[in-house]
Amino acid sequence: MKDTRCTAVLGTVASDSHMWNLMFLQLLLGEMGYRVVNLGVCVPAGFFLEQCRQHRPDLVVVSSVNGHGYTEGWALAELLRTDPALDGVPMVIGGKLGTAGPLDETQTADLLAAGFDAVFADGSDPRQFLDFVRRPVLVEAG
Amino acid sequence: MSTVTPGPFAAAVAAAHRRGEVVVQPRMGFGDPAVMRYGLATVARSRACTVGTITLDSYTRVGAHEAARRALVDGAPLNGFPIVAHGTGITREVLAEARAGGMPVQVRHGSARPEDIFAALLANGVDATEGGPVSYCLPYSRVPLREAVDSWKRCCAAYAGLREAGVEPHLESFGGCLLGQLCPPGLLVAVTLLEGMFFAQHGLRSVSLSYAQQVDHDQDVEALAALHRLIGEWLPGLDTHIVLYTYMGVYPRTRAGALELLGASARLAKHGGACRLLVKTPAEAHRIPTIAENVTALEYASRVAAAEGPADGPPGDTGVYAEARALIEAVLELDDDIGTALCRAFAKGYLDVPYCLHADNRGESRGFIDERGRLAWSAPGRMPVRAARGGVELTSSGLLLALSHVQRGFDRMGAGDRPE
Numbered sequence: 001m002k003d004t005r006c007t008a009v010l011g012t013v014a015s016d017s018h019m020w021n022l023m024f025l026q027l028l029l030g031e032m033g034y035r036v037v038n039l040g041v042c043v044p045a046g047f048f049l050e051q052c053r054q055h056r057p058d059l060v061v062v063s064s065v066n067g068h069g070y071t072e073g074w075a076l077a078e079l080l081r082t083d084p085a086l087d088g089v090p091m092v093i094g095g096k097l098g099t100a101g102p103l104d105e106t107q108t109a110d111l112l113a114a115g116f117d118a119v120f121a122d123g124s125d126p127r128q129f130l131d132f133v134r135r136p137v138l139v140e141a142g
Numbered sequence: 143m144s145t146v147t148p149g150p151f152a153a154a155v156a157a158a159h160r161r162g163e164v165v166v167q168p169r170m171g172f173g174d175p176a177v178m179r180y181g182l183a184t185v186a187r188s189r190a191c192t193v194g195t196i197t198l199d200s201y202t203r204v205g206a207h208e209a210a211r212r213a214l215v216d217g218a219p220l221n222g223f224p225i226v227a228h229g230t231g232i233t234r235e236v237l238a239e240a241r242a243g244g245m246p247v248q249v250r251h252g253s254a255r256p257e258d259i260f261a262a263l264l265a266n267g268v269d270a271t272e273g274g275p276v277s278y279c280l281p282y283s284r285v286p287l288r289e290a291v292d293s294w295k296r297c298c299a300a301y302a303g304l305r306e307a308g309v310e311p312h313l314e315s316f317g318g319c320l321l322g323q324l325c326p327p328g329l330l331v332a333v334t335l336l337e338g339m340f341f342a343q344h345g346l347r348s349v350s351l352s353y354a355q356q357v358d359h360d361q362d363v364e365a366l367a368a369l370h371r372l373i374g375e376w377l378p379g380l381d382t383h384i385v386l387y388t389y390m391g392v393y394p395r396t397r398a399g400a401l402e403l404l405g406a407s408a409r410l411a412k413h414g415g416a417c418r419l420l421v422k423t424p425a426e427a428h429r430i431p432t433i434a435e436n437v438t439a440l441e442y443a444s445r446v447a448a449a450e451g452p453a454d455g456p457p458g459d460t461g462v463y464a465e466a467r468a469l470i471e472a473v474l475e476l477d478d479d480i481g482t483a484l485c486r487a488f489a490k491g492y493l494d495v496p497y498c499l500h501a502d503n504r505g506e507s508r509g510f511i512d513e514r515g516r517l518a519w520s521a522p523g524r525m526p527v528r529a530a531r532g533g534v535e536l537t538s539s540g541l542l543l544a545l546s547h548v549q550r551g552f553d554r555m556g557a558g559d560r561p562e
Contacts, residue, residue: 015200015204017281017282017283019281019321019497019498019499020321020323020497020545022499023497023499023541024538024541024542025538027536027537027538027541028538031537031538038499040284040499040500040501041282041283041284041499041500042283042284043284
């Protein structure tokens, strides 16, 4: 039987070896009705792009907690946005993104300009994230 | 009985054990050699029976030595000591500081492909380090397991060559940690034992086996007893000891709760016969600890261990030994070469680290905290272990609760309440 669920590609930046955050998001996105492609830890940006081309996601989720999410996430978003197949696909990043604590407004704006549609800092309201990732599933069903 | 004459690090641990003392050890690494020297000297002066640690930075761990050099030139902060980028001269000066304080030093890293690191250890005569082909590959990297096994094989053989310089090298397996949480103890014990056998097969004669404090004291004491028994059975004739890691999961946020957890690990070391304890500090939940915070934690753990006697009676038997032994035997039947056996075991799912996303891990097993507050299997995958009755597949919110079980319990205790 054909899998009719929306697909979410989930991963992190190349230098980040943390796993529990990715396991949590895999379960959460699965519970929300997604087929989840979890790329695991330390994902090279090129591999992230390749996997997105292969799986044609309805949602891209980048989670990073090692403090390099800002610098590496920025470059990752720019690379993913070069692919026309990812045009209009919602992309979000969240976690502990900066080495010096939460990102400031300029840094958040940088990530949005690089191609993310939403940035969820550590400690932000989980309902905002849930509302965001629910959208593709609703559009598909609607 | 071992006939091996251990190097300075393992000899210090053995001497402390004969005196009835637990050696306490920090995790500590700085990019600036002056700070690293100061850190080692301060640990050496602390009122505790210590060994020193040089923790390497994350660039060095993944072999990005050029990035580490650039950070040194730019004065950018590093999260550890870049032993390869610093080169022999600076590293020797740092080590000399610890030697002047009479304290042996271990280098801790976290690398799945550590050739450059081992070359630096040999060049500097560092007689103790740690890691392992499984424990530094599956949880922290995307290096294929076969590559990590081959790399660690080469590194073990090279490191054994330190013996020719008159020093017996010591290697600690990190296999008793894995992802740090939600892994029932039988698998932790089996993986560290198998890594110890792998080290021995490739020339090491002085090894330590590890275990990370989990969620239940009695279950942990049983696991340490199982590990002692298995070492006697599978690693006879080697110089061996057990090293315990203070809880490696989500750490209590309150100072009182964090100290309670550290104290519990020191008591566990005493009850379970662990000779060495890697401590955590109350800063753990928030940031990388300072030198002073590390010393406070070392002295606190040392005091608690010194005040604690051995266990009152023999540990209970809920099957940790049998489970670990079944896993070890299932692996060893696959090939005489332990590295190959490990690769086949993961491919077949005879070993399967719960919640581990590495491509060479089947990911069919799940551990959980049962109604008595002990770790058990909700899904054993293809491993020769039994699933507990009543184990349910974790939801995302259930996972968060399980991951914070210890944190919540000890923070409540720190606030004056009894734990769950």
